[in-house]
Amino acid sequence: MASRQVAILVGSDSDWAVMEACYKTLGEFGVPVTVRALSAHRTPDQLAAFVRGAEGQGVAVFIAAAGMAAALPGAVAALTSLPVIGVPLISGALQGVDSLLSIVQMPPGVPVATVAVGEPGARNAALLAVQILATADPSLAEAFKKFKSKQAETVDKKNQSLQERLPRG
Ligand code: RP5
Numbered sequence: 001m002a003s004r005q006v007a008i009l010v011g012s013d014s015d016w017a018v019m020e021a022c023y024k025t026l027g028e029f030g031v032p033v034t035v036r037a038l039s040a041h042r043t044p045d046q047l048a049a050f051v052r053g054a055e056g057q058g059v060a061v062f063i064a065a066a067g068m069a070a071a072l073p074g075a076v077a078a079l080t081s082l083p084v085i086g087v088p089l090i091s092g093a094l095q096g097v098d099s100l101l102s103i104v105q106m107p108p109g110v111p112v113a114t115v116a117v118g119e120p121g122a123r124n125a126a127l128l129a130v131q132i133l134a135t136a137d138p139s140l141a142e143a144f145k146k147f148k149s150k151q152a153e154t155v156d157k158k159n160q161s162l163q164e165r166l167p168r169g
Contacts, residue, residue, distance in 0.1 A: 004058060004136075005033060005058050005059055005060065006033050006061045006062075006063060007034045007050075008033055008036075008063045008064075009047075009063070010036075010037050010038075010064075010072075011038075011040070011066030011067065011070070011089075012037060012066075012067075015065050015091075016037075018090075018118060018119050021119050022065070022122040022125050025122075025127065026126045026129065026130070029144070030143075031133065036050055038072075040072045041069070047072075047076070047079075051079040054082075055082060060082060060083075061129045061133065062080065062082055062083070062085065063085045063087065064084060064086055065087035065089055065122065065125070066102075067088070067089035067096070068092045068098055070086075070099035070102040071102065073086030073114075074086070074102070074112055077112050078110055084112050084113070085112070085114075085128055086104075086112040086115070086125075087103075087115055088102070088104075088114065088115075088121060089118060090117060090118050100117050130143075131144060
């Protein structure tokens, strides 16, 4: 069987400009990724066929991103027992409020792990998927710990620089 991978689903190719950050972040951890543009509303049959076949192809985590009515993450969660991470995207008149509320308000029994709206959420979706895969992959767990330490070092350096720039009183 193929190694455990992440499937990134976008509701439209217009979502890719933001979700590329998710793809790149997964790539930084060496996680294999499959990408599909599939819509809960426009291509429901193709979506169901892909999700039902994905586990057999080695998919272990779904990341689903959509804007506007954003049914995609919930529809994926309805079709699979694998974990689903939902990314609300900014699109249309309500600028992400619509997709956030659509994705976060799943009924009990069908969880979707909803991350932040837009690009921060795209990055966090990748990191959360890495954390999920890392529970059964010690080398990925180690890579994630290194990422966190490096991030903390960056903040330490920024804090130092900030202290140096403060006016002396
Ligand atoms: C959603 O509608 C998509 O996820 C996208 O964010 C939004 C607009 O789609 P397009 O009209 O650009 O295809 O389903």
